[in-house]
Amino acid sequence: MTTIYFIRHAEADNTERDGAIRPLTAKGMADRAAVTEYLQDKSIDFVLSSPYKRAVDTVADFADRNGFTIEIVRDFRERKSDSDWVRDTDFWPFIERQWNDFTYKLSDGECLAEVQERNIKALNEVLGRHSDKNIAIGTHGTALSTIINYYDNSFGFQDFLAMVNILPWVVKMIFDGEICVKIEKIDILNVAR
Secondary structure: OOOEEEEEEEOOOOOOOOOOOOOOOOHHHHHHHHHHHOOOOOOOOEEEEEEOHHHHHHHHHHHHOOOOOOOEEEOOOOOOOOOOOOOHHHHHHHHHHHHHHOOOOOOOOOOOHHHHHHHHHHHHHHHHHHHHHHHHHOHHHHHHHHHHHHHHOOOOOHHHHHOOOOEEEEEEEEEEOEEEEEEEEEEHHHHOO
């Protein structure tokens, strides 16, 4: 069995419009300690991440303290919305429409079907390379939600809304080959320790 701990990034500074370089806030940087604490006894063999700064930085404290080099997997990056999209004006209607129609996208953005296909392909490559290992992967809310939806198609817009403010967030998935046999969602900031 392969166990994957998807780590949705900690709180990011959304004043930075470029998603690739968006940093964590001071709270986000502090909350990395909860990620490190949570992963500490999980016998992690590999640490991977989306190339986006907020995802890398969320798992970096754990990786640094435990001597891991973070392997960047480009296809674990977050959804591209659109180059000219103004997030503040139409964010929730856009998100809801994407969840209701996985093929909906703006001009040069990605639809959720494309995000899901890209992330599942990357995940299957990881499962093939690191069979029967424990892996931590730094990721993003929408990207992770499409992965969950792939294995549990009942996960939809309302589930996305329920987790959107949980930062960081852990989703533990157990795989037998490429078959997901268990999904566990963990709010590490609000669990009894």
